[in-house]
Amino acid sequence: MHQFIEQIVERYMTRKVRTVSCEVTMDELNDLFASDDFNAYPVVDQQEVVGLVTKFDFLKCFALTLSSMVPRYDELMKRTASDVMIHEFIYVGATTKLVRVLQLMVEHRLRSIPVMDADQHLIGMIAREDIMQALRDCTRDDKRTFD
Structure with missing residues (x-):
């Protein structure tokens, strides 16, 4: 565990990293999420990261929310x-130390984080x-010590 720190x-x-443009549609995102199985895509505009989807x-x-009517599926997929x-x-x-990344992931319930x-x-x-x-790599030696 000391190695991990x-x-x-x-x-x-x-x-x-696979990125998407601001104009990519929900329909296209749906296909990307299915084919790549990534948790998130950085959104770029003129090679600058402007967001994360x-x-x-x-x-x-x-x-569904009480305050909004549900738009039709086709309309949503064009967003x-x-x-x-x-x-x-x-x-x-x-x-950045991986222990800090781990802390951020747990604290904010994140699956992935962009590296800038x-x-x-x-x-x-x-x-x-x-x-x-990283945890597996760093604790492999610890396991051997105790065997």
Whole structure:
């Protein structure tokens, strides 16, 4: 477990990140979520990250509320990522400790977090699965010690 405390995002993040534009429709997002099985896509406009769209944001459009009538499915599927994305989102840097990432994920119930450089450019994503892999890697030696 001591090894895990020293690990940073850079070692475990996904570097090839799939992004979407502000204009991508809910219908297209639905297909992307199904084919890629990603939890979230950074939303970019002219190579700048302007938001984050998650599976939760997608599903939230279909939730029934007392104050709104339910639009037709076809109308909802024509909405765009910019209509449903999170404009203010949590991100981390490549040198952020994984223990901090884990804390953020638990505290805010996040499945993945964008990794940005000092100039606010997207350089990767860190997901729950990445943290779990780091824990496995770092505790493997601890298990051998006790066997």
